[in-house]
Amino acid sequence: MATDPVEVHPDAPGPGTKLPMHYVECFGCGEVESGLHIQSTVGEQQRVFSQFKVTEAHQGAPGLAHGGLLACAFDEALGAAVGNLLHRPAVTGKLETDFLRPVPVGSTLFIATIVDGVAGRKIYASAEGRLDGEDGPLALRARGLFVQVGVEHFTKHGHPDALEKLRRSHEGDWDINP
Numbered sequence: 501m502a503t504d505p506v507e508v509h510p511d512a513p514g515p516g517t518k519l520p521m522h523y524v525e526c527f528g529c530g531e532v533e534s535g536l537h538i539q540s541t542v543g544e545q546q547r548v549f550s551q552f553k554v555t556e557a558h559q560g561a562p563g564l565a566h567g568g569l570l571a572c573a574f575d576e577a578l579g580a581a582v583g584n585l586l587h588r589p590a591v592t593g594k595l596e597t598d599f600l601r602p603v604p605v606g607s608t609l610f611i612a613t614i615v616d617g618v619a620g621r622k623i624y625a626s627a628e629g630r631l632d633g634e635d636g637p638l639a640l641r642a643r644g645l646f647v648q649v650g651v652e653h654f655t656k657h658g659h660p661d662a663l664e665k666l667r668r669s670h671e672g673d674w675d676i677n678p
């Protein structure tokens with residue numbers, strides 16, 4: 501499938517920038533007590549690096565991370581790369597995850613995401629997750645299709661005050677109006 505090259509937005513945060521949570525109540529990156537508390541940092545070119553510390557709150561089988569939460573971690577990491585680098589409000593249309601190794605409680609998943617290409621409103625991103633270090637054993641791979649939406653997606657389907665809630669979380673650091 502043909503895609504256009506990725507154009508990082510001129511106002512996108514530069515390499516080394518630690519990304520703020522995109523919404524304080526987000527299960528992936530916000531302050532939700534049992535949430536994933538994922539932290540992301542911008543890398544070179546169209547890359548973002550994220551870390552997810554797996555705790556007992558995230559178990560599926562005893563001592564192992566729940567697969568659905570691992571997929572959630574990738575949704576967050578991929579979405580953070582798309583949203584922050586392109587400055588285009590987008591939602592996950594499709595998320596594929598390959599689970600290659602079990603992820604134990606106590607480990608930290610190092611997720612490296614790249615925005616691969618754009619085709620109109622469709623934005624493709626992919627990621628790898630490694631255990632306990634950027635060069636650790638490969639545990640997961642994921643590919644996501646994000647679809648750009650107008651900001652009314654969030655007010656119509658989510659909460660009438662969605663934009664205000666998002667803006668408050670962002671402390672005005674980026675304008676979510678396209």
Ligand SMILES: CCCCC/C=C\C/C=C\C/C=C\C/C=C\CCCC(=O)SCCNC(=O)CCNC(=O)[C@H](O)C(C)(C)COP(=O)(O)OP(=O)(O)OC[C@H]1O[C@@H](n2cnc3c(N)ncnc32)[C@H](O)[C@@H]1OP(=O)(O)O
Nearest residue numbers: 522575576579580583584589591592593594622647666676
């Ligand atoms: C997420 C909050 C962001 C708020 C913004 C604020 C700040 C942003 C800053 C930073 C962001 C940072 C972090 C974000 C972190 C995490 C993000 C988590 C994201 C989520 O967790 S978000 C929740 C789960 N997500 C949904 O809740 C979506 C429900 N869904 C829909 O709302 C519609 O379904 C929609 C809008 C997706 C499409 O609907 P639509 O009517 O607008 O458009 P349409 O259907 O025409 O699709 C257009 C083209 O995409 C193709 N397409 C669509 N879906 C496909 C699929 N599954 N497979 C293959 N192709 C697909 C079509 O085939 C067509 O392709 P073509 O143009 O080639 O024909």
